[in-house]
Amino acid sequence: MDAAPDPDAESPPPRPPGAEPPWWPGARPADELADAAPAVVDWAVRYLEGVGERPVLSEVAPGWVRDQLPAHAPEEPEAWDAILSDLDRVVVPGTTHWQSPRWFGYFQANSSAPAVLAEAIIATLGTQGMLWQTGPACTEVETLIMDWLAELLGLPDRFRSDGPGGGVIQDSASSSTLVATLAARDRARAAGARLDDLVAYTSVDAHSSVEKGLRVAGLLADQLRSVPVDGARAMRPDALAEAVAADVAAGRTPFLVVATVGTTSTHGLDPLGPVGDVARAHGAWFHVDAAHAGAAALLPELRWIHDGLEAADSYVMDPHKWLFTAMECSALFVADAAPLADALSITPEYLRNAATGSGQVVDYRDWQVPLGRRFRALKLWAVIRRFGAEGLRAAVRGHIALAADLEARLAADARFVLPVPRPLNLVCFAHVAGDEASEALLGALNATGRVFCSHTRIDGRYLLRVSVGQTATGPADLDELWALVDRLAPPA
Amino acid sequence: MDAAPDPDAESPPPRPPGAEPPWWPGARPADELADAAPAVVDWAVRYLEGVGERPVLSEVAPGWVRDQLPAHAPEEPEAWDAILSDLDRVVVPGTTHWQSPRWFGYFQANSSAPAVLAEAIIATLGTQGMLWQTGPACTEVETLIMDWLAELLGLPDRFRSDGPGGGVIQDSASSSTLVATLAARDRARAAGARLDDLVAYTSVDAHSSVEKGLRVAGLLADQLRSVPVDGARAMRPDALAEAVAADVAAGRTPFLVVATVGTTSTHGLDPLGPVGDVARAHGAWFHVDAAHAGAAALLPELRWIHDGLEAADSYVMDPHKWLFTAMECSALFVADAAPLADALSITPEYLRNAATGSGQVVDYRDWQVPLGRRFRALKLWAVIRRFGAEGLRAAVRGHIALAADLEARLAADARFVLPVPRPLNLVCFAHVAGDEASEALLGALNATGRVFCSHTRIDGRYLLRVSVGQTATGPADLDELWALVDRLAPPA
Numbered sequence: 001m002d003a004a005p006d007p008d009a010e011s012p013p014p015r016p017p018g019a020e021p022p023w024w025p026g027a028r029p030a031d032e033l034a035d036a037a038p039a040v041v042d043w044a045v046r047y048l049e050g051v052g053e054r055p056v057l058s059e060v061a062p063g064w065v066r067d068q069l070p071a072h073a074p075e076e077p078e079a080w081d082a083i084l085s086d087l088d089r090v091v092v093p094g095t096t097h098w099q100s101p102r103w104f105g106y107f108q109a110n111s112s113a114p115a116v117l118a119e120a121i122i123a124t125l126g127t128q129g130m131l132w133q134t135g136p137a138c139t140e141v142e143t144l145i146m147d148w149l150a151e152l153l154g155l156p157d158r159f160r161s162d163g164p165g166g167g168v169i170q171d172s173a174s175s176s177t178l179v180a181t182l183a184a185r186d187r188a189r190a191a192g193a194r195l196d197d198l199v200a201y202t203s204v205d206a207h208s209s210v211e212k213g214l215r216v217a218g219l220l221a222d223q224l225r226s227v228p229v230d231g232a233r234a235m236r237p238d239a240l241a242e243a244v245a246a247d248v249a250a251g252r253t254p255f256l257v258v259a260t261v262g263t264t265s266t267h268g269l270d271p272l273g274p275v276g277d278v279a280r281a282h283g284a285w286f287h288v289d290a291a292h293a294g295a296a297a298l299l300p301e302l303r304w305i306h307d308g309l310e311a312a313d314s315y316v317m318d319p320h321k322w323l324f325t326a327m328e329c330s331a332l333f334v335a336d337a338a339p340l341a342d343a344l345s346i347t348p349e350y351l352r353n354a355a356t357g358s359g360q361v362v363d364y365r366d367w368q369v370p371l372g373r374r375f376r377a378l379k380l381w382a383v384i385r386r387f388g389a390e391g392l393r394a395a396v397r398g399h400i401a402l403a404a405d406l407e408a409r410l411a412a413d414a415r416f417v418l419p420v421p422r423p424l425n426l427v428c429f430a431h432v433a434g435d436e437a438s439e440a441l442l443g444a445l446n447a448t449g450r451v452f453c454s455h456t457r458i459d460g461r462y463l464l465r466v467s468v469g470q471t472a473t474g475p476a477d478l479d480e481l482w483a484l485v486d487r488l489a490p491p492a
Numbered sequence: 493m494d495a496a497p498d499p500d501a502e503s504p505p506p507r508p509p510g511a512e513p514p515w516w517p518g519a520r521p522a523d524e525l526a527d528a529a530p531a532v533v534d535w536a537v538r539y540l541e542g543v544g545e546r547p548v549l550s551e552v553a554p555g556w557v558r559d560q561l562p563a564h565a566p567e568e569p570e571a572w573d574a575i576l577s578d579l580d581r582v583v584v585p586g587t588t589h590w591q592s593p594r595w596f597g598y599f600q601a602n603s604s605a606p607a608v609l610a611e612a613i614i615a616t617l618g619t620q621g622m623l624w625q626t627g628p629a630c631t632e633v634e635t636l637i638m639d640w641l642a643e644l645l646g647l648p649d650r651f652r653s654d655g656p657g658g659g660v661i662q663d664s665a666s667s668s669t670l671v672a673t674l675a676a677r678d679r680a681r682a683a684g685a686r687l688d689d690l691v692a693y694t695s696v697d698a699h700s701s702v703e704k705g706l707r708v709a710g711l712l713a714d715q716l717r718s719v720p721v722d723g724a725r726a727m728r729p730d731a732l733a734e735a736v737a738a739d740v741a742a743g744r745t746p747f748l749v750v751a752t753v754g755t756t757s758t759h760g761l762d763p764l765g766p767v768g769d770v771a772r773a774h775g776a777w778f779h780v781d782a783a784h785a786g787a788a789a790l791l792p793e794l795r796w797i798h799d800g801l802e803a804a805d806s807y808v809m810d811p812h813k814w815l816f817t818a819m820e821c822s823a824l825f826v827a828d829a830a831p832l833a834d835a836l837s838i839t840p841e842y843l844r845n846a847a848t849g850s851g852q853v854v855d856y857r858d859w860q861v862p863l864g865r866r867f868r869a870l871k872l873w874a875v876i877r878r879f880g881a882e883g884l885r886a887a888v889r890g891h892i893a894l895a896a897d898l899e900a901r902l903a904a905d906a907r908f909v910l911p912v913p914r915p916l917n918l919v920c921f922a923h924v925a926g927d928e929a930s931e932a933l934l935g936a937l938n939a940t941g942r943v944f945c946s947h948t949r950i951d952g953r954y955l956l957r958v959s960v961g962q963t964a965t966g967p968a969d970l971d972e973l974w975a976l977v978d979r980l981a982p983p984a
Contacts, residue, residue: 029591029963030540032605032878033533040609041529044616048522058628062852065632073640077880080609083873087613091870094629099521099618106626106842109864111618113524117532117572119611121579123818124536126591126603134598136550137586140557148565171663172862182708195687195710208838209863215835216674216861218687218710264842320864326615327866343707346700350598350756350948350957360554369708369861370664371701372601372812374819378583381575386524388569456842465842471521 055449115326132361142377159333173291176316176332184285233268262293272308547941607818624853634869651825665783668824676777725760754785764800
């Protein structure tokens with residue numbers, strides 16, 4: 001079909017009888033997939049084989065990537081060879097390699113072969129699982145896998161799907177915390193509180209997504225209390241109780257308390273039991289953010305990090321951070337899904353269907369902000385099955401052992417100080433000579449291209465952060481990091 | 493490393509000298525990818541080859557999928573063969589096949605081979621592009637591809653990145669509209685308006701995401717005006733002007749007007765020029781939702797659907813709907829990014845870096861709700877390059893021609909009535925005998941398993957909807973749909 005029909009014509013255009021696709025490029029997806037996949041897989045295998053030898057932090061200057069590429073879209077189809085060639089020529093040099101075995105920055109966002117392959121399957125199925133009806137498997141596998149995950153992490157029974165609550169996959173912990181915030185807000189409003197009188201509480205070290213979620217929800221900056229922490233950077237329940245009491249006395253409504261298991265800066269662990277007690281005493285929603293650290297609860301010996309979680313209304317941990325599942329896969333668990341649906345459900349006529357009407361199914365669109373949703377559960381399912389529970393535990397246990405080893409080396413060296421505890425896989429340290437030496441050390445480390453570490457400030461002090469949890473990170477990678485630290489750090 | 497080290501021990505655990513990965517399953521991602529990919533690709537090719545022969549709407553009962561699968565995660569790793577076997581045994585029967593060439597329901601969420609392969613590349617790179625520094629290519633390719641897309645669609649220059657605005661990829665149109673809503677809300681508040689006094693306007697046929705976005709943003713149901721439409725289901729600017737005037741007279745603040753190009757129900761086309769005039773006259777943010785229909789602007793002969801877009805503050809269209817890019821890829825364009833950053837930017841210490849500090853780069857985390865972000869632009873880049881601009885136009889033009897052809901057959905048959913215009917690729921029709929006959933016809937069509945169509949109601953009347961835009965849909969698929977309609981519809 002070379003000549004384009006005129007869609008504005010009153011009578012239909014003549015059609016070639018029996019014409020079949022392809023009548024436009026790309027209309028035979030199976031053939032194109034079969035033809036192009038081997039070269040793409042080869043590229044991906046080569047990338048993963050070589051990623052450890054590349055500068056971890058991209059060395060390109062602002063604007064370089066764009067300058068390498070055509071300013072306009074091509075009129076004619078291009079071959080996959082051209083795309084793969086541009087990946088090597090432009091994208092790889094322009095990439096900060098989160099999948100390097102010597103990625104120690106921020107947190108993990110680790111991927112794995114099962115995640116890569118599952119993403120291809122997800123896009124092949126192309127499911128849009130907004131309703132149970134539009135994706136029964138997308139919906140039911142998600143419910144099941146969230147139950148698997150709850151069991152693997154030893155979460156309280158209230159987060160299993162056989163009660164009024166259950167788990168749901170969001171794109172990010174930011175979105176998970178936002179959804180909890182919206183449910184809390186609307187529950188409080190339904191109980192008669194005014195939006196302007198609502199107050200939320202979290203520690204000074206909580207993730208910025210807590211503040212962002214409140215802002216999205218319509219609250220102003222003065223409706224968030226930043227609760228002080230103790231020397232281990234854990235929220236002080238006494239200070240929380242005081243802040244809540246002061247607000248209640250002033251006629252305000254405490255509606256949300258967010259505790260963190262593993263803060264971004266230092267892996268501070270808020271005491272969930274006492275914090276939850278305060279929340280419960282005032283009818284506030286209790287949300288627990290374990291986005292990164294929650295994966296450690298795979299290990300029975302570390303399950304204590306969740307002590308007190310029984311009182312939580314909602315809990316988030318991200319399999320896409322330290323559980324090999326690749327972005328985006330954030331697991332939100334709620335004790336009761338009704339407040340989510342109260343806050344988020346709107347049903348126009350075109351979405352009505354018999355399955356929804358029967359009340360026998362879950363429509364996950366009512367548990368999230370977007371209407372559309374991908375079959376993300378398939379990715380987590382593939383990862384858990386390919387690793388096995390023992391494999392996941394071995395990996396996480398191994399990362400923590402490597403972090404403990406680095407910590408011991410730093411502690412045994414007079415040049416370094418470790419101002420905060422290391423409960424899990426994040427090591428924070430400073431040079432004893434002060435901030436300038438610490439900042440210079442970080443710069444020197446990252447400038448080698450062999451590692452990437454990041455930083456934070458605690459009580460004004462500059463700390464280097466080493467987060468150990470990349471999929472392929474092993475002892476040799478930590479040895480190399482330590483050798484660089486040893487060589488580049490000035491004397492005490 | 494068989495014996496798990498004790499991470500709480502004071503001295504580091506003994507380590508096997510020179511030990512290398514794999515010290516846990518999956519730690520050699522390159523090897524696993526090379527080993528497993530051929531079977532996964534074969535599975536995907538087989539799925540796409542056969543998807544047209546499967547019942548489009550899944551026929552499983554609620555609970556069936558879950559009942560087929562183990563209640564607990566496996567302890568030991570499972571082979572890919574077992575996973576692929578479960579896909580065939582459980583997932584495929586439990587899937588409603590959005591990628592079937594005879595998918596005519598709701599809207600498209602079409603995928604393609606370039607999208608599938610790009611998803612695998614995205615997860616291989618595993619980029620978390622929250623900051624320019626954490627993904628220079630992720631950021632700059634996105635800026636470039638949004639400019640490509642703006643040019644392909646003939647969007648106004650104000651949406652190009654060389655001014656104060658530009659494009660950004662969100663997960664969904666719901667999120668795009670939410671972000672616009674938040675920017676509008678905070679701009680109005682910064683100008684002194686109270687949240688309670690804000691009022692938004694959209695047509696009675698607007699997508700539910702407009703109402704959901706307002707709810708998320710903290711507004712209540714009575715702060716949204718549903719503006720009446722004309723016979724073609726287009727928003728009536730006179731009615732909008734009246735509603736705005738009444739609110740202004742009552743001391744309220746019109747802060748947001750959302751117009752739709754191609755409503756979900758019937759592809760109603762709001763008149764952007766007159767609607768935008770009303771918005772501008774009152775200083776309200778003007779957002780345009782062309783989530784599905786925007787792709788039609790690829791065709792010069794249909795670019796008039798965007799007439800008046802020059803006045804818009806923001807515009808969304810979804811390449812993951814009718815542009816072969818697979819979920820999730822929603823393109824949001826703004827004339828000025830500053831209000832987005834004002835609403836959404838929070839910078840904790842651990843995200844500070846020299847590139848951001850220089851002001852020379854874009855950090856797209858400030859343009860969205862989540863902090864983390866995938867390299868989604870790579871997917872759209874691959875699709876545009878593999879199809880070429882001409883290929884994209886041919887596909888969209890072909891879909892519209894098929895819809896026009898179906899419309900002509902329906903119009904020529906006395907049993908059917910077409911109560912609303914068909915400007916693009918969505919055909920709405922009813923049986924002349926009334927709602928019962930129409931609803932029965934839809935049920936009978938879908939029960940064949942050969943097609944899936946959906947429905948809506950307009951002024952109380954039940955209409956069947958046929959949306960034509962699947963990647964592999966061709967003339968034979970429409971012939972089959974027509975044959976079924978012809979056979980299953982009762983006489984007039």
